[in-house]
Amino acid sequence: MSVLVAAHAVRKSFGRTEALRGATMSVDDGEVVAVTGRSGSGKSTLLMCLAGVLRPDAGRIEYSGGRLDELSERDRTRLRRREFGVVLQFGQLVPELTAVQNVALPLLFERHERAAAMRSAMSWLDRLGAGDVAGARPGELSGGEAQRVAIARALVTGPRAIFADEPTGALDTVSGDQVLTALLTAARSSYATVVLVTHDNRVAAHADREIVLRDGAVEPAAVAR
Numbered sequence: 590m591s592v593l594v595a596a597h598a599v600r601k602s603f604g605r606t607e608a609l610r611g612a613t614m615s616v617d618d619g620e621v622v623a624v625t626g627r628s629g630s631g632k633s634t635l636l637m638c639l640a641g642v643l644r645p646d647a648g649r650i651e652y653s654g655g656r657l658d659e660l661s662e663r664d665r666t667r668l669r670r671r672e673f674g675v676v677l678q679f680g681q682l683v684p685e686l687t688a689v690q691n692v693a694l695p696l697l698f699e700r701h702e703r704a705a706a707m708r709s710a711m712s713w714l715d716r717l718g719a720g721d722v723a724g725a726r727p728g729e730l731s732g733g734e735a736q737r738v739a740i741a742r743a744l745v746t747g748p749r750a751i752f753a754d755e756p757t758g759a760l761d762t763v764s765g766d767q768v769l770t771a772l773l774t775a776a777r778s779s780y781a782t783v784v785l786v787t788h789d790n791r792v793a794a795h796a797d798r799e800i801v802l803r804d805g806a807v808e809p810a811a812v813a814r
């Protein structure tokens with residue numbers, strides 16, 4: 590399998606806080622990887638560097654054989670819109686729009702025709718089990734419903750890579766499990782690569798592989814016995 594996304598010796602500081610101190614890892618095309626580690630170990634910072642949202646202070650981010658960190662802000666944004674889906678802990682939906690309009694938004698940014706965008710959005714809501722809330726606004730949704738809508742919005746463009754930061758962190762165990770299963774089923778059926786930040790071992794168990802961060806660096810993989 591070929592590597593789709595990788596970090597090499599990535600360093601990133603916020604003021605005097607060194608969030609990443611030489612993080613090196615890679616994710617294969619089509620792989621589902623969980624990034625775990627204690628609070629403050631740098632998980633979110635690593636994810637945002639991999640997704641091209643943050644630029645490392647040093648080191649390299651590679652995507653599909655090219656240097657993501659060397660692209661201009663404009664090119665990174667364009668690549669993110671076209672090839673990445675991002676899901677955060679609290680869906681971050683646009684409150685004024687209905688669920689289906691929120692899901693259609695990335696397609697409208699890409700200048701898809703409106704009726705076709707709404708049809709795709711509706712079919713993704715259905716796939717994620719949220720078709721019945723299509724006309725509701727975010728304020729009327731439960732946490733689990735809002736997260737399904739946010740996942741549909743991340744997947745509607747057919748991303749090659751999905752970056753998810755504690756996507757079920759705000760949900761109770763039962764709805765968290767359902768939402769995670771919905772995300773991974775949809776991602777696996779479209780052969781998308783997934784990088785999933787979580788502090789929850791039960792969530793990490795759904796991944797193909799786990800990468801553990803400690804103090805801003807990747808712990809060596811446990812040797813199989």
Ligand SMILES: Nc1ncnc2c1ncn2[C@@H]1O[C@H](COP(=O)(O)OP(=O)(O)OP(=O)(O)O)[C@@H](O)[C@H]1O
Pocket residue numbers: 603604606607608626627628629630631632633634635788
């Ligand atoms: N925008 C920021 N400004 C200042 N400090 C930050 C910023 N983002 C992260 N940090 C700091 O960098 C370190 C790593 O943060 P990060 O959010 O990457 O860790 P994490 O492992 O995701 O933590 P958590 O599990 O609590 O979300 C922490 O000490 C955090 O306070």
